Amino acid sequence: MPLKSRADPDDVEKNARLCWPAASAPHLNSPTVALHLREVLVIYYVFRILARVIPGAARRQRFIGWARARFSVQAMIDTAVAENLAAVESAIYYEMHLFEYPTFMTMDEAMDALIGGASIVRFGDGELMTMDGRFDVFQTPGAELSRRLSEVLSSDEPGLLVGVSFIAYDSRGDFTDAQKDFYAREAPWMRSILSRYLRVGKVYAPAEVTLAHTMFRPSFDRDAYFRRFRRIWEGANVVLIHGDGIFNGFTHDIFDNAASVHHILAPKQDAFDHYDDILNQALQAPKDSIMIAILGPTATVLAYDLHRAGYQALDLGHIAKSYEWWHNGRTGDEAEFFHAD
Numbered sequence: 001m002p003l004k005s006r007a008d009p010d011d012v013e014k015n016a017r018l019c020w021p022a023a024s025a026p027h028l029n030s031p032t033v034a035l036h037l038r039e040v041l042v043i044y045y046v047f048r049i050l051a052r053v054i055p056g057a058a059r060r061q062r063f064i065g066w067a068r069a070r071f072s073v074q075a076m077i078d079t080a081v082a083e084n085l086a087a088v089e090s091a092i093y094y095e096m097h098l099f100e101y102p103t104f105m106t107m108d109e110a111m112d113a114l115i116g117g118a119s120i121v122r123f124g125d126g127e128l129m130t131m132d133g134r135f136d137v138f139q140t141p142g143a144e145l146s147r148r149l150s151e152v153l154s155s156d157e158p159g160l161l162v163g164v165s166f167i168a169y170d171s172r173g174d175f176t177d178a179q180k181d182f183y184a185r186e187a188p189w190m191r192s193i194l195s196r197y198l199r200v201g202k203v204y205a206p207a208e209v210t211l212a213h214t215m216f217r218p219s220f221d222r223d224a225y226f227r228r229f230r231r232i233w234e235g236a237n238v239v240l241i242h243g244d245g246i247f248n249g250f251t252h253d254i255f256d257n258a259a260s261v262h263h264i265l266a267p268k269q270d271a272f273d274h275y276d277d278i279l280n281q282a283l284q285a286p287k288d289s290i291m292i293a294i295l296g297p298t299a300t301v302l303a304y305d306l307h308r309a310g311y312q313a314l315d316l317g318h319i320a321k322s323y324e325w326w327h328n329g330r331t332g333d334e335a336e337f338f339h340a341d
Contacts, residue, residue, distance in 0.1 A: 102194075103203045104166055107212070110205040113161055114232050114314070119307035121152050121300045121315045122163035122207040125186055128193045130297040138269055138296025145272045149297060152304040153197040160307050163207035163315075164194055167215065174217050176331075213322040214331075222326050226254070229319070232290070233258045239285045241278065241302065242294040243268030247320065254323035255292075262289075271298040282306055292316055 105113075114120060126137065131149045133141040153162065167173070168187040171180045183190075198204070208215045212225050238258040244265045247253075255261050262285070266278050279302060282291060291306045291313040293299035299315045306313035325331070 101169055102164065102198050103201075104169075104206055105161075105203050107206055107209055110161060110163075110209045111228055113205075114209075115228075117312050118159050118161050119303060119311070119313040120161040120163055120205060120209075121303045121307075122205075122210065122317060123149075123153055123194070123300065124165055124207050124211075124317070125190060127297050127300055128190055132193060139272050139298060140270055142272070145297065145301070148301045148304075150197065152300055153194075154199070155304065156199060156202060157304075157307060160304070161205040162202075163205040163209060164198070165190060166206035166208055168194070174220065175215055176217055179215050210317050210319045211322065213326050214318070218331075226323055226326065230254060230257050232314070233292070235259050237286065237289045238262070239264060239282065239289045239291050240294065241266060241282055241291065241299070243271065243296075246294065250320070250324045252324050252327040254320050258290075266295055266298075269296075271295045272301070275301070278302065279305060283309060285311070287311060290314065294318075294320065 110120075127149055130139060130141050131146045131153075133146060139145065153164075155162065165183070165187075167175055167179060167183045168190045171183050171187070175183075212220060213222055233255060234257045236258055238255055238261045240255065240261060241264045244267065246268060264278065264281050267274060271278065275298060278295075278298070282302065283306075285291065287310050289311065291303070291311045293302045293306075293313065293315050294317065295302065299317070303313040303315035
């Protein structure tokens with residue numbers, strides 16, 4: 001599907017760029033890693049030299065033991081494990097090239113593409129676990145859903161952004177501590193699955209583009225982020241395909257700037273069991289509609305099929321909940337955020 005543009009280059013909001021890591025893999029040159037290592041090692045060896053002027057072998061050994069506990073390589077490793085495991089792990093991986101690092105567009109580039117008419121499908125930990133047959137929060141895993149998700153992840157459709165987790169490859173950005181801790185545990189198996197499907201030379205979107213409120217620290221400009229995100233459907237006819245009742249209790253509607261919003265309701269869980277019916281209903285919409293799927297792993301497959309049918313189709317996950325929680329002062333850093341609605 002060709003990209004159609006609704007973006008106004010003179011719009012002030014378009015020029016308010018959002019902070020996001022660079023597209024290429026960073027190297028071990030940050031103050032928290034390389035510089036810190038050098039400085040602490042220098043301090044340790046200065047203490048070793050000073051120890052030579054301390055009278056008495058026992059005193060010298062006690063002094064060296066004190067310095068080693070605070071400034072040696074082992075002490076740095078222990079501190080890193082306790083305080084910054086994810087950052088050090090990322091730095092080691094990048095420098096040693098222990099895994100293939102995919103090419104990512106920036107968050108700004110992904111936003112611009114979506115405003116310009118691109119579609120998006122996203123693969124987070126839930127989709128990857130579903131592919132692997134071991135995730136049942138939104139959908140009971142099955143061979144057909146796994147096959148379709150694999151097809152989508154391997155695809156190279158023009159105008160379709162394939163989003164994968166940037167933080168699974170680089171957790172050194174301004175992510176929350178909770179997210180860094182989570183991906184320090186989960187990233188290795190995620191990379192293992194992704195490596196089977198990602199294409200060399202293909203540029204991927206950061207899946208976190210729809211989860212900025214949840215992923216980033218409070219310093220991230222959420223107001224600019226949501227204002228810019230809402231430009232995707234501003235003045236357009238929107239079809240929302242979602243689980244029945246997921247917006248119950250919401251007092252802030254992220255889609256209230258659309259020209260019209262039509263709802264197609266589906267089961268909140270195990271929606272893929274009714275996939276053909278959901279797809280057939282969606283295909284009745286006019287081709288100028290923006291199709292937005294909020295339906296767990298089923299949304300990923302649905303957005304792919306609708307894109308191939310000629311629609312702009314968006315797999316947006318928890319974007320409406322993010323907007324609601326932001327307005328209500330909730331951080332999105334709570335486990336409840338990712339529960340089935």
